[in-house]
Amino acid sequence: MNNSRRDFLKVGAAASAAVAASGTMTGAFAKEFAARTEKIPHASHYGPFHAHVRDGKIVDITPQLDSDANPTAMVKGLADRVMTDSRVKYPCVRKSYLEGKDAGDLRGKEEFVRVSWDKALDLAADAIKKAQAKGGNQSLYNSCYSGWAHPGAFKPNALAGRFFNQIGGAVGTSGEYSNGAAGPTNPVIVGDMEVYSIQTAHEQIIKNTKVMILWGADLYKCNRIGWFVPNHRNIDAYEEYKKAGIKFISIDPIYTTSASEFKADWIKIRPGSDVALMMAMMHYLYKSKKYDANFIKKYTHGFDKFLPYLLGKEDGIEKTPEWAEKLTEIPAATIKELATTMVDNRTFIAGNWSLQRAHHGEQVDWSIITLASMIGQIGLPGGGFGFSMHYAGGGDAASGKATVGGVPQGGGNKVNVNIPASRMSDLLLNPGKTVTFKGGKVTYPKIEVMLSAGSSPIGHQPDVNELVGAMRTLDTIITVDPWWTPTAKMSDIVFPATTTMERDDITQGMSYAQDRLFAMKKVVDARYESKDDYWIFAELAKRFGKEKKFTKNRTTMQWIERLYKRSYAKKKMKIAFEDFWKEGVVKYEVPDSARNFVRHEAFRKDPIKNPLKTESGKIQIFSEKFDAYGYDDFKGHATWFEPAEWLGNKKLAAKYPLHLVSPHPTYRVHSQLDNTWVQNVHKVQGREPIRISPNDAKKFGVRDGEIVEVYNDRGSVLAGVVVTNTIRDGVVAIEEGAWYSPDDASKDKTRCNSGQANLLTSSRPTSSMAQATTANTVLVSIKKAGVVQPNLAYSAPKIIEG
Ligand SMILES: Nc1nc2c(c(=O)[nH]1)N[C@H]1C(S)=C(S)[C@@H](COP(=O)(O)OP(=O)(O)OC[C@H]3O[C@@H](n4cnc5c(=O)[nH]c(N)nc54)[C@H](O)[C@@H]3O)O[C@H]1N2
Ligand SMILES: Nc1nc2c(c(=O)[nH]1)N[C@H]1C(S)=C(S)[C@@H](COP(=O)(O)OP(=O)(O)OC[C@H]3O[C@@H](n4cnc5c(=O)[nH]c(N)nc54)[C@H](O)[C@@H]3O)O[C@H]1N2
Ligand SMILES: [Mo]
Numbered sequence: 001m002n003n004s005r006r007d008f009l010k011v012g013a014a015a016s017a018a019v020a021a022s023g024t025m026t027g028a029f030a031k032e033f034a035a036r037t038e039k040i041p042h043a044s045h046y047g048p049f050h051a052h053v054r055d056g057k058i059v060d061i062t063p064q065l066d067s068d069a070n071p072t073a074m075v076k077g078l079a080d081r082v083m084t085d086s087r088v089k090y091p092c093v094r095k096s097y098l099e100g101k102d103a104g105d106l107r108g109k110e111e112f113v114r115v116s117w118d119k120a121l122d123l124a125a126d127a128i129k130k131a132q133a134k135g136g137n138q139s140l141y142n143s144c145y146s147g148w149a150h151p152g153a154f155k156p157n158a159l160a161g162r163f164f165n166q167i168g169g170a171v172g173t174s175g176e177y178s179n180g181a182a183g184p185t186n187p188v189i190v191g192d193m194e195v196y197s198i199q200t201a202h203e204q205i206i207k208n209t210k211v212m213i214l215w216g217a218d219l220y221k222c223n224r225i226g227w228f229v230p231n232h233r234n235i236d237a238y239e240e241y242k243k244a245g246i247k248f249i250s251i252d253p254i255y256t257t258s259a260s261e262f263k264a265d266w267i268k269i270r271p272g273s274d275v276a277l278m279m280a281m282m283h284y285l286y287k288s289k290k291y292d293a294n295f296i297k298k299y300t301h302g303f304d305k306f307l308p309y310l311l312g313k314e315d316g317i318e319k320t321p322e323w324a325e326k327l328t329e330i331p332a333a334t335i336k337e338l339a340t341t342m343v344d345n346r347t348f349i350a351g352n353w354s355l356q357r358a359h360h361g362e363q364v365d366w367s368i369i370t371l372a373s374m375i376g377q378i379g380l381p382g383g384g385f386g387f388s389m390h391y392a393g394g395g396d397a398a399s400g401k402a403t404v405g406g407v408p409q410g411g412g413n414k415v416n417v418n419i420p421a422s423r424m425s426d427l428l429l430n431p432g433k434t435v436t437f438k439g440g441k442v443t444y445p446k447i448e449v450m451l452s453a454g455s456s457p458i459g460h461q462p463d464v465n466e467l468v469g470a471m472r473t474l475d476t477i478i479t480v481d482p483w484w485t486p487t488a489k490m491s492d493i494v495f496p497a498t499t500t501m502e503r504d505d506i507t508q509g510m511s512y513a514q515d516r517l518f519a520m521k522k523v524v525d526a527r528y529e530s531k532d533d534y535w536i537f538a539e540l541a542k543r544f545g546k547e548k549k550f551t552k553n554r555t556t557m558q559w560i561e562r563l564y565k566r567s568y569a570k571k572k573m574k575i576a577f578e579d580f581w582k583e584g585v586v587k588y589e590v591p592d593s594a595r596n597f598v599r600h601e602a603f604r605k606d607p608i609k610n611p612l613k614t615e616s617g618k619i620q621i622f623s624e625k626f627d628a629y630g631y632d633d634f635k636g637h638a639t640w641f642e643p644a645e646w647l648g649n650k651k652l653a654a655k656y657p658l659h660l661v662s663p664h665p666t667y668r669v670h671s672q673l674d675n676t677w678v679q680n681v682h683k684v685q686g687r688e689p690i691r692i693s694p695n696d697a698k699k700f701g702v703r704d705g706e707i708v709e710v711y712n713d714r715g716s717v718l719a720g721v722v723v724t725n726t727i728r729d730g731v732v733a734i735e736e737g738a739w740y741s742p743d744d745a746s747k748d749k750t751r752c753n754s755g756q757a758n759l760l761t762s763s764r765p766t767s768s769m770a771q772a773t774t775a776n777t778v779l780v781s782i783k784k785a786g787v788v789q790p791n792l793a794y795s796a797p798k799i800i801e802g
Pocket of ligand 3: 177178179
């Protein structure tokens with residue numbers, strides 16, 4: 001039996017039986033239909049599937065049930081994604097740009113002109129050459145920060161990097177939006193980023209865990225998609241969690257899907273105050289002597305330097321539960337009870353990432369790790385902490401077998417300037433400015449050309465109005481995307497990319513499990529004049545005499561075969577490429593030993609033989625290295641810092657009384673799929689929903705299902721009201737990723753008609769250390785929308801046929 005079904009069999013098997021039984025066609029018609037319909041395997045962030053193609057058209061999409069135990073509806077939206085009218089149909093250039101006028105301020109305001117591929121590619125190459133001549137390669141900004149476009153080997157961001165590297169490089173991004181604060185912090189504290197590490201196996205949780213703290217971790221929602229291709233076995237594992245009688249406690253302003261599924265106790269924390277709660281729990285554990293002094297002694301470094309802070313000897317503030325009650329709005333008695341529950345039971349803390357996408361986000365994981373050290377269960381089966389149970393099937397046992405990788409960026413970047421993720425607008429607006437970063441400094445060069453492929457700046461960067469203003473200062477903006485995204489509309493040169501279903505690619509199952517290889521086979525011919533990302537960047541490279549260096553003379557299929565050659569499937573299982581390609585999938589066995597995996601077990605068993613990769617080899621409750629950075633807003637130990645914008649700031653909250661969180665979307669990957677019918681299942685009157693409590697709805701006079709305006713000093717958006725008891729008073733939530741749609745494109749700072757949360761968020765960095773994004777540190781208010789125009793987010797701009 002294949003490994004994905006061996007343990008968590010029930011739901012997947014039931015699902016496939018249901019599909020088989022639902023067939024209604026009979027006799028000759030069914031036969032003829034089947035004969036004319038080809039079933040082509042493909043894979044996505046949403047799951048592996050078969051595209052059913054008849055007469056060159058996708059007529060259905062069905063999940064590969066053998067590899068996806070609990071498919072989501074999102075795969076069904078993928079055909080729409082190929083066919084939608086929001087496709088970029090041919091290369092386009094903004095009108096004034098084509099006319100050679102210096103009118104960057106008209107970006108996003110004027111029409112485009114259809115041009116030939118050669119014309120568009122020449123214009124882009126010329127702009128790049130002009131910038132190189134003017135300011136060197138450091139005037140080129142490769143803003144393709146993420147690899148979220150698709151799970152294949154031909155990631156647009158890698159291809160963009162590969163192209164730039166051939167011509168001497170470009171300014172890039174350091175760190176990421178996902179874990180920009182924890183990313184540079186955790187390795188110094190525990191010797192590993194922890195956020196992308198293999199997690200304690202589900203089997204160990206099921207067997208040992210008595211209490212699981214969902215510290216903002218929405219296991220069900222965030223695991224709906226994968227960085228690679230999800231198998232959704234987590235859902236079956238969670239059924240076992242439920243049966244095992246684990247007690248769940250959710251600390252989150254939202255009563256999440258996970259909280260609801262697990263019937264969790266709900267601690268309705270005030271956003272941004274978690275570190276205060278953690279400090280108070282530690283204070284209580286110390287004062288009541290309930291903490292594990294042996295663990296602290298044997299496995300940690302610097303507790304003695306942290307203690308004076310906790311006890312208020314450093315800053316005169318004792319971090320008592322009563323102190324934290326005022327900050328967190330959680331009663332002191334509850335704080336004590338929570339701490340007691342955690343030390344008295346085998347407790348697993350499932351941390352999340354959104355907590356650190358907030359002002360002073362560096363402190364969050366550090367505080368959790370310090371708290372977990374005091375609890376003393378790190379390295380025990382089912383105990384300690386995990387920062388990735390909500391991601392890419394965290395808890396899945398790993399095959400440990402080689403998969404395929406992707407087309408490499410290669411070396412050659414001589415620029416050596418990488419801008420911390422979140423500093424995008426700052427970079428564009430303030431050339432010459434120096435910012436502190438990870439104990440060093442970064443000076444922004446003057447950017448002339450910005451290129452975006454497979455990434456969505458007007459989707460992911462906070463403070464869209466600031467970003468739009470910043471983008472309008474540039475010489476040239478080039479975007480490569482299959483769709484007229486908000487970023488494409490704000491560009492000068494737009495290259496239409498094919499979607500993955502219009503070309504061949506290869507990928508793997510799950511980040512942690514590595515349990516499959518998948519063929520992402522071409523399903524239909526490229527629509528309109530769209531071209532593969534690989535072809536586009538090879539053509540650009542050609543204009544610099546670097547085509548051969550870029551392609552190595554390899555076709556797409558030659559790359560795919562080459563990547564396959566390194567895999568366990570080829571090397572050990574001896575499966576010929578042709579056989580894999582025909583079948584569309586290879587399944588890897590997961591060894592039983594992987595089901596025994598417990599994070600940090602080796603360290604716990606022998607900290608001398610298996611030290612952490614930290615200054616002391618132990619957990620750094622205090623870090624001399626960090627202390628030496630000498631920042632005011634980032635110290636040598638975990639510290640509570642008050643966020644700049646939160647409900648605890650009475651003056652600000654008087655003007656903007658609601659805290660906005662922007663969780664990751666239930667029915668999308670960020671902005672992706674926002675232009676498909678799948679969105680109909682949750683949008684309210686075609687706008688992104690805003691969740692609000694019944695009390696707040698009453699207070700602000702807004703009704704369920706109505707369109708309202710959400711606003712602050714940075715901007716405003718329209719959103720559709722969902723009144724629900726699943727969000728605490730004083731907090732509203734708009735999922736990130738709705739497509740920005742300016743109400744009146746001719747005006748600056750116009751309100752967004754579709755509910756893009758980042759019109760409201762701030763580009764304020766986490767601290768002088770990580771300079772990471774703080775998307776969750778936002779106050780807003782809400783009012784009646786007044787007259788509402790149609791939402792044009794998913795329409796192409798006006799195009800003049802050249
Ligand atoms: N379906 C889906 N899954 C995804 C993604 C997607 O786009 N769609 N994106 C993936 C990516 S790139 C990432 S980075 C991860 C993100 O993973 P996370 O950052 O962990 O996920 P979010 O949904 O942003 O936030 C989870 C929860 O944090 C809560 N929260 C917000 N502020 C606070 C606070 O101050 N305190 C507490 N205690 N809770 C708070 C929110 O209410 C929300 O329920 O998800 C991945 N998974
Ligand atoms: N308010 C708020 N903002 C956030 C967050 C938050 O929690 N709250 N989270 C942040 C996080 S953690 C992340 S990771 C970022 C995500 O930010 P991004 O990674 O920028 O988000 P996506 O929308 O997935 O962007 C992928 C782009 O690739 C394009 N694409 C898809 N397929 C192809 C292809 O085959 N070829 C090409 N050329 N393009 C393709 C899509 O159309 C889309 O424009 O957002 C960040 N922003
Ligand atoms: Mo992310």
